[in-house]
Amino acid sequence: MAAKANSSSLVISNKSKNELVTVEKAYINWVKMHASLKPHPVFKKANNKFKTCLTIKVSKNPKLGDFVTVQKAINAVPATNLCRVVIFIGAGTYREKVEIPKTKAYMTLVGAGADNTVIEWDDTADRMGQSGRQLGTYGSATFAVNSPYFIAKNITFKNNAPSPPSGALGKQAVALRISADTAAFIGCKFVGAQDTLYDHLGRHYFNNCYIEGSVDFIFGNGLSYYKDCHLHAISNNSYGALTAQKRESLLQETGFSFVNCKVTGSGALYLGRAWGTFSRVVFSYTFMDKIITPRGWYDWGDKNREMTVFFGQYKCSGPGADFGGRVSWSRELTLEEAKPFISIDFIDGYRWLPHFSW
Incomplete structure (x- = not known):
């Protein structure tokens, strides 16, 4: 029996080594691809439009705007929109659940300042929807974007559901869900507790944003770049997590990059939990307060993911940034390894973001 056990251990060890070599080769190829400044081949070529063809005003005062709710303003946009529509949202708290359909691309929402323009609701995943079924995490969003080339500036998106107790089920409460490619959020706030920002699908850019939550409060399978953002935890549980990224194969070019946050x-x-088998998250030039646990990362209870995830940091600072206590399967990146993550070309940003975002 002892001999068989040793043989089995050897096989497992060799398999693990082979898997690690495969992941390392894939990463090296990925770095080379980015170094050549080629766009992500799995995403369509971006063809953004910035010239405004329609302007709409929303105001709590019906005398000062075209509509008194955000959803009615969105509904007024042509069903298949082919040009940039700008919706100005006046100061006030708009208590409504909002969704932008797939067909209404090229929409820009501009608030009167994130502290002044607030869109809020309080759905949770276990709440019953109109269909008679539970909403689920996907359906709990206060604000949901399903159309490409979306831009939001100076708005707070909020889910008012209270922070759930440890171990509570069905209390995911999304403030904003972005399920479309090429979206930009500038000077916005995302406020919630569990699962605040559902960074679901597509390439996304977040600049000078504030994101508040307790557990997995930035999560999803987006390819997203967070620049100069403030991540604020309100966790009272034993352990929460800033991120839960869901990259599930070597072929998926997704991941979260946080720069100067x-x-x-x-x-x-934790800085992140491995929701996906190939989860990828990197923090660069980021200040981390003492709330970050020394281990830094969690494998979602699956040891196999330790061989396939890509979790790292580069030149971070603060009492929570000490790499000495980190799990052995995370990385302190070199400049060469970090380069693909610290430019907006991580999301092909030069090809679809407005110039002022660069």
Whole structure:
């Protein structure tokens, strides 16, 4: 029996090594592809439009705007929109659940300042929808975007559901879900508790944004670049997590990159949990307060994911940034390894973002 056990251990060890070599080769090829400044081949060529063809005003005062709710303004846009529509949203709290359909591309929403223009609702995943079924995490979003080339500026998106107790089920409460390619959020706030920002699908850009939550409060399978953002934890649980990225194969060119950000708040948090087998998250030039647990990352209870995830940091600072206590399967990146993550070309941004975002 002892001999068989040793043989089995050897096989497992060799298999693990082969898997690690495969992942490393894939990463090296990915870095080379980015170094050549080629766009992500799995995404369609971006063809953004910035010239405004229609302007709409929303105001709590019906005398000052075209509509008094955000959803009615969106509904007024042609069913298949082919040009840039700008919706200005005046100061006030708009208590409504909002969704932008797939056909209404090229929409820009501009608030009167994130502290002044607030869109809020309080759905949770276990709440019953109009169909008689539970909404689920996907359907719990206060604001949902399903159309490409979306831009939001100076708005707060909020889910008012209270922070759930540890272990509670069905209390995911999304403030914003972005399920479309090529979206930009500038000077916005995303406020919630569990699952605040559903970074679902597509290439996304977040600049100078504030994101607040407790557990997995930035999650999904987007390819997203967070620049100069403030991540604030309100966790009272034993352990929460800033991110839960869901990359599920070597072929998926997704991941989260945080550059020059700030992490503050309460609780004890992981930088990320491996929701996907090939989860990919990197923090660069980011200040981390002492709330970050020394281990830094969690494998979602699956040891096999330790061989396939890509979790790393580059030149981070603060009491929570010490790499000395990190799990052995995370990385302190070199400049060469970090380069693909610290430019907006990580999301092909030069090809679809407005010039002021560069």
